[in-house]
Amino acid sequence: MKGIVFREFIDMVESTFGDEMIDTILSSCDLESGGAYSAVGTYDHTELVQMVVALSGQTGIEVPALVEAFGTYLFGRFLELFPVFFEHETSFEFLNSIHDVVHVEVLKLYPDAGLPSFESQISEDKRTLHFEYHSSRHFADLAVGLMKGAFAHWGEDVHIDIEDRTTGEKQVVMFTCTRND
Ligand code: HEM
Structure with a gap:
């Protein structure tokens, strides 16, 4: 999965739950990338799953609800980044x-x-x-x-x-x- 998706996920967690939450999550996951994503890089999509599972553990919000909420957040970001597709x-x-x-x-x-x-x-x-x-x-x-x-x-x-x-x-x-x- 492209780094842009991971970066958007990290931004959503930071803006919704704060910087400490992202630190907690990254330190509790065993990520091959170490949690550093370049927008154009490609990473194993299971790293996103690991982060979502960790966020679920921290917040008590079910995994499917978190993934769906991220989808809605991502829609807003795609709209800002690539407006031409929305005409x-x-x-x-x-x-x-x-x-x-x-x-x-x-x-x-x-x-x-x-x-x-x-x-x-x-x-x-x-x-x-x-x-x-x-x-x-x-x-x-x-x-x-x-x-x-x-x-x-x-x-x-x-x-x-x-x-x-x-x-x-x-x-x-x-x-x-x-x-x-
Ligand atoms: C709102 C309608 C859209 C739906 C339902 C949709 C669906 C998805 C889903 C579910 C994925 C995750 C990969 C997978 O499930 O196999 C994905 C990946 C992706 N989508 Fe879409 N998408 C939509 C619109 C867009 C738009 C507007 C863009 C940007 C121009 C976009 C760019 C991407 C990118 C960059 C990925 C990641 C590919 C990767 O990580 O390798 N999508 N899309």
């Missing part, structure tokens, strides 16, 4: 562009990025988005947080129905997103 009328159109446009551009910038794949389809009446996540890194909760960030950004009221379809090593999750507004 869409609705969140569904934006999410529909992740696999074929956004993550394709990410791969051009960072050829060794480990990205999930998505199969997505907007219904004819545009009220439902089927968005299926596939990844060996098992970060579907991160996707949920990113999606919630998108719904909030476009000011939409969207219900996400989550169905785990994992059968093999890759995590497969179907998100059925329905507009309530």
